[in-house]
Amino acid sequence: MKKRYLLPALIILSVISLFVGVSSxxxxxxxxxQSDETQIFLISRLPxxxxxxxxxxxxxxxxxxxxxxxxxxxxxxxxxxTLDATRLGILVSMLLFANASMLEKMAVxxxxxxxxxxxxxxxxxxxxxxxxxxxxxxGLMFGNILTSLTTFFAYRADVIQNMAAWLQGDFSTIMxxxxxxxxxxxxxxxxAYLYANRFTVAGMxxxxxxxxxxxxxxxxxxxxxxxxxxxxxxxxxxxxxxxLGLIIPNIISIFKGDHLQKTLPHTAFLGAxxxxxxxxxxxxxxxxxxxxxxxxxxxxxxxxxxYLLFRGRAANA
Amino acid sequence: MIQVLSLSKFYGKKAVVEDVSVTIQPRxxxxxxxxxxxxxxxxxxxxxxLLDADTGEVLMDKTDVRKMKSNDFxxxxxxxxxxxxxxxxxxIRELVSFGRFPYSKGRLTEEDERIxxxxxxxxxxxxxxxxxxDELSGGQRQRAFIAMVIAQDTExxxxxxxxxxxxxxxxxxxxxxxxxxxxxLGKTVVIVLHDINFASVYSDWIVAMKDGRVVKDGPxxxxxxxxxxxxxxxxxxxxxxxxxxxxCVYFNS
Numbered sequence: 001m002k003k004r005y006l007l008p009a010l011i012i013l014s015v016i017s018l019f020v021g022v023s024s025x026x027x028x029x030x031x032x033x034q035s036d037e038t039q040i041f042l043i044s045r046l047p048x049x050x051x052x053x054x055x056x057x058x059x060x061x062x063x064x065x066x067x068x069x070x071x072x073x074x075x076x077x078x079x080x081x082t083l084d085a086t087r088l089g090i091l092v093s094m095l096l097f098a099n100a101s102m103l104e105k106m107a108v109x110x111x112x113x114x115x116x117x118x119x120x121x122x123x124x125x126x127x128x129x130x131x132x133x134x135x136x137x138x139g140l141m142f143g144n145i146l147t148s149l150t151t152f153f154a155y156r157a158d159v160i161q162n163m164a165a166w167l168q169g170d171f172s173t174i175m176x177x178x179x180x181x182x183x184x185x186x187x188x189x190x191x192a193y194l195y196a197n198r199f200t201v202a203g204m205x206x207x208x209x210x211x212x213x214x215x216x217x218x219x220x221x222x223x224x225x226x227x228x229x230x231x232x233x234x235x236x237x238x239x240x241x242x243x244l245g246l247i248i249p250n251i252i253s254i255f256k257g258d259h260l261q262k263t264l265p266h267t268a269f270l271g272a273x274x275x276x277x278x279x280x281x282x283x284x285x286x287x288x289x290x291x292x293x294x295x296x297x298x299x300x301x302x303x304x305x306x307y308l309l310f311r312g313r314a315a316n317a
Numbered sequence: 318m319i320q321v322l323s324l325s326k327f328y329g330k331k332a333v334v335e336d337v338s339v340t341i342q343p344r345x346x347x348x349x350x351x352x353x354x355x356x357x358x359x360x361x362x363x364x365x366x367l368l369d370a371d372t373g374e375v376l377m378d379k380t381d382v383r384k385m386k387s388n389d390f391x392x393x394x395x396x397x398x399x400x401x402x403x404x405x406x407x408x409i410r411e412l413v414s415f416g417r418f419p420y421s422k423g424r425l426t427e428e429d430e431r432i433x434x435x436x437x438x439x440x441x442x443x444x445x446x447x448x449x450x451d452e453l454s455g456g457q458r459q460r461a462f463i464a465m466v467i468a469q470d471t472e473x474x475x476x477x478x479x480x481x482x483x484x485x486x487x488x489x490x491x492x493x494x495x496x497x498x499x500x501x502l503g504k505t506v507v508i509v510l511h512d513i514n515f516a517s518v519y520s521d522w523i524v525a526m527k528d529g530r531v532v533k534d535g536p537x538x539x540x541x542x543x544x545x546x547x548x549x550x551x552x553x554x555x556x557x558x559x560x561x562x563x564x565c566v567y568f569n570s
Contacts, residue, residue, distance in 0.1 A: 197423030213391030
């Protein structure tokens with residue numbers, strides 16, 4: 001898992017992604033700025049690629065921060081209710097402000113994501129029985145309660161159909177003008193990198209952090225805010241991408257350890273690569289139709305998740 | 318010098334530590350001993366600011382420790398607590414480097430690297446510095462944490478039951494290291510110990526606690542006496558002199 005393998009893989013896959021699709025575009029077509037091919041390239045293909053890269057890196061980093069701060073390898077936006085809280089936030093913004101702009105929706109979704117994640121961390125603090133598998137189960141239950149709330153109110157308000165757009169992650173709807181919110185994750189990733197050392201120390205526990213003079217609570221709160229921001233932007237633009245924040249940090253941890261300053265770039269790269277692969281496969285398997293990204297990631301990701309679970313069990317036994 | 322002045326901690330109405338005043342002797346090993354639930358660990362946590370005291374204060378060189386900045390405090394006092402679940406995958410060197418965190422916030426200078434190397438050398442960990450903590454034995458891991466504390470370079474080193482889960486060989490190894498930290502590097506070491514014979518053989522000063530109060534406080538020779546031990550543990554414990562060691566034979570009393 002060296003960076004010198006990850007970076008070329010990322011570049012090659014990016015190029016492939018740009019030239020796979022219903023209308024065939026060849027690099028030569030791009031020489032003509034006025035051609036339809038160039039327009040499709042700029043309006044659809046390029047935004048799609050950027051969205052995949054940012055969402056993949058973002059969700060992986062969000063998972064990495066959550067795992068570090070909760071000191072549990074199975075905690076991630078998927079297994080801690082963050083995604084479900086975000087969705088509830090989007091519903092609330094749709095019901096309360098009928099013509100909410102993207103930024104308003106974003107703000108409400110962010111607040112819900114933050115509140116949901118924070119609540120989960122509070123629950124975590126109160127659980128005495130800190131079994132590695134038990135905690136994500138609690139998170140999944142917590143998330144399902146939030147989702148049932150969302151479904152109930154969406155049903156009452158007759159917006160189930162609208163919500164469905166956010167139930168499933170989908171890159172086929174990404175076009176110029178509909179994904180730019182994702183750029184918020186660029187400064188967030190930079191901040192995450194600047195705080196990497198502090199997150200690593202915080203991941204060693206409250207007493208350990210205090211011994212080194214670190215303001216533990218403050219760092220945890222900053223981490224949760226970053227996670228909520230990333231999750232809210234990704235869910236709003238792309239939709240829910242399950243498992244990504246769970247499996248990518250775990251794979252990197254096995255090979256590179258948990259020193260965030262060293263593993264953060266790898267996690268971001270691998271997240272983007274994994275999402276690119278899933279997206280390209282999803283576009284090719286039933287060509288010219290598409291399999292949605294959340295289905296692709298769900299199938300491949302849950303397989304890897306199960307493998308990690310059994311591997312963890314074997315290592316503990 | 319650290320002075321503890323009438324410190325108390327309550328959980329609900331129950332006092333875990335009640336009106337405790339002790340002075341930590343500089344450049345010595347002080348052991349906190351006493352039965353389970355005597356409040357030794359709670360006292361240590363309050364001295365190191367991990368826990369807030371309900372009443373009383375802890376003075377370091379006449380300054381209330383609560384008024385000190387966290388970062389400055391971390392350069393003067395380090396505390397190692399027994400963590401029950403350490404599943405973070407860091408290498409020994411990465412862990413020891415975090416000892417320099419109060420100084421450099423993770424951006425290690427050449428000076429920091431030099432101190433990290435020295436600490437690893439001092440704990441004989443140089444050869445295995447790139448191994449992950451979760452692959453080490455209990456004794457090796459404990460040594461790695463002590464190396465981190467050495468890199469933190471504090472005058473005071475506080476340890477909460479550092480011998481827990483260690484076998485005899487590693488326990489002796491750790492205690493000898495603590496002795497060297499005091500004798501060679503001039504550190505002040507405070508430890509919570511369960512095994513009274515380790516306290517007797519290795520410490521200069523003993524603070525004995527019972528039911529949240531200090532019952533005995535004095536040089537080791539004064540505390541390791543049958544009548545004093547009777548007061549602390551409610552047991553008749555004969556003392557045997559073996560060479561320069563005073564051994565408490567509590568097994569059949």
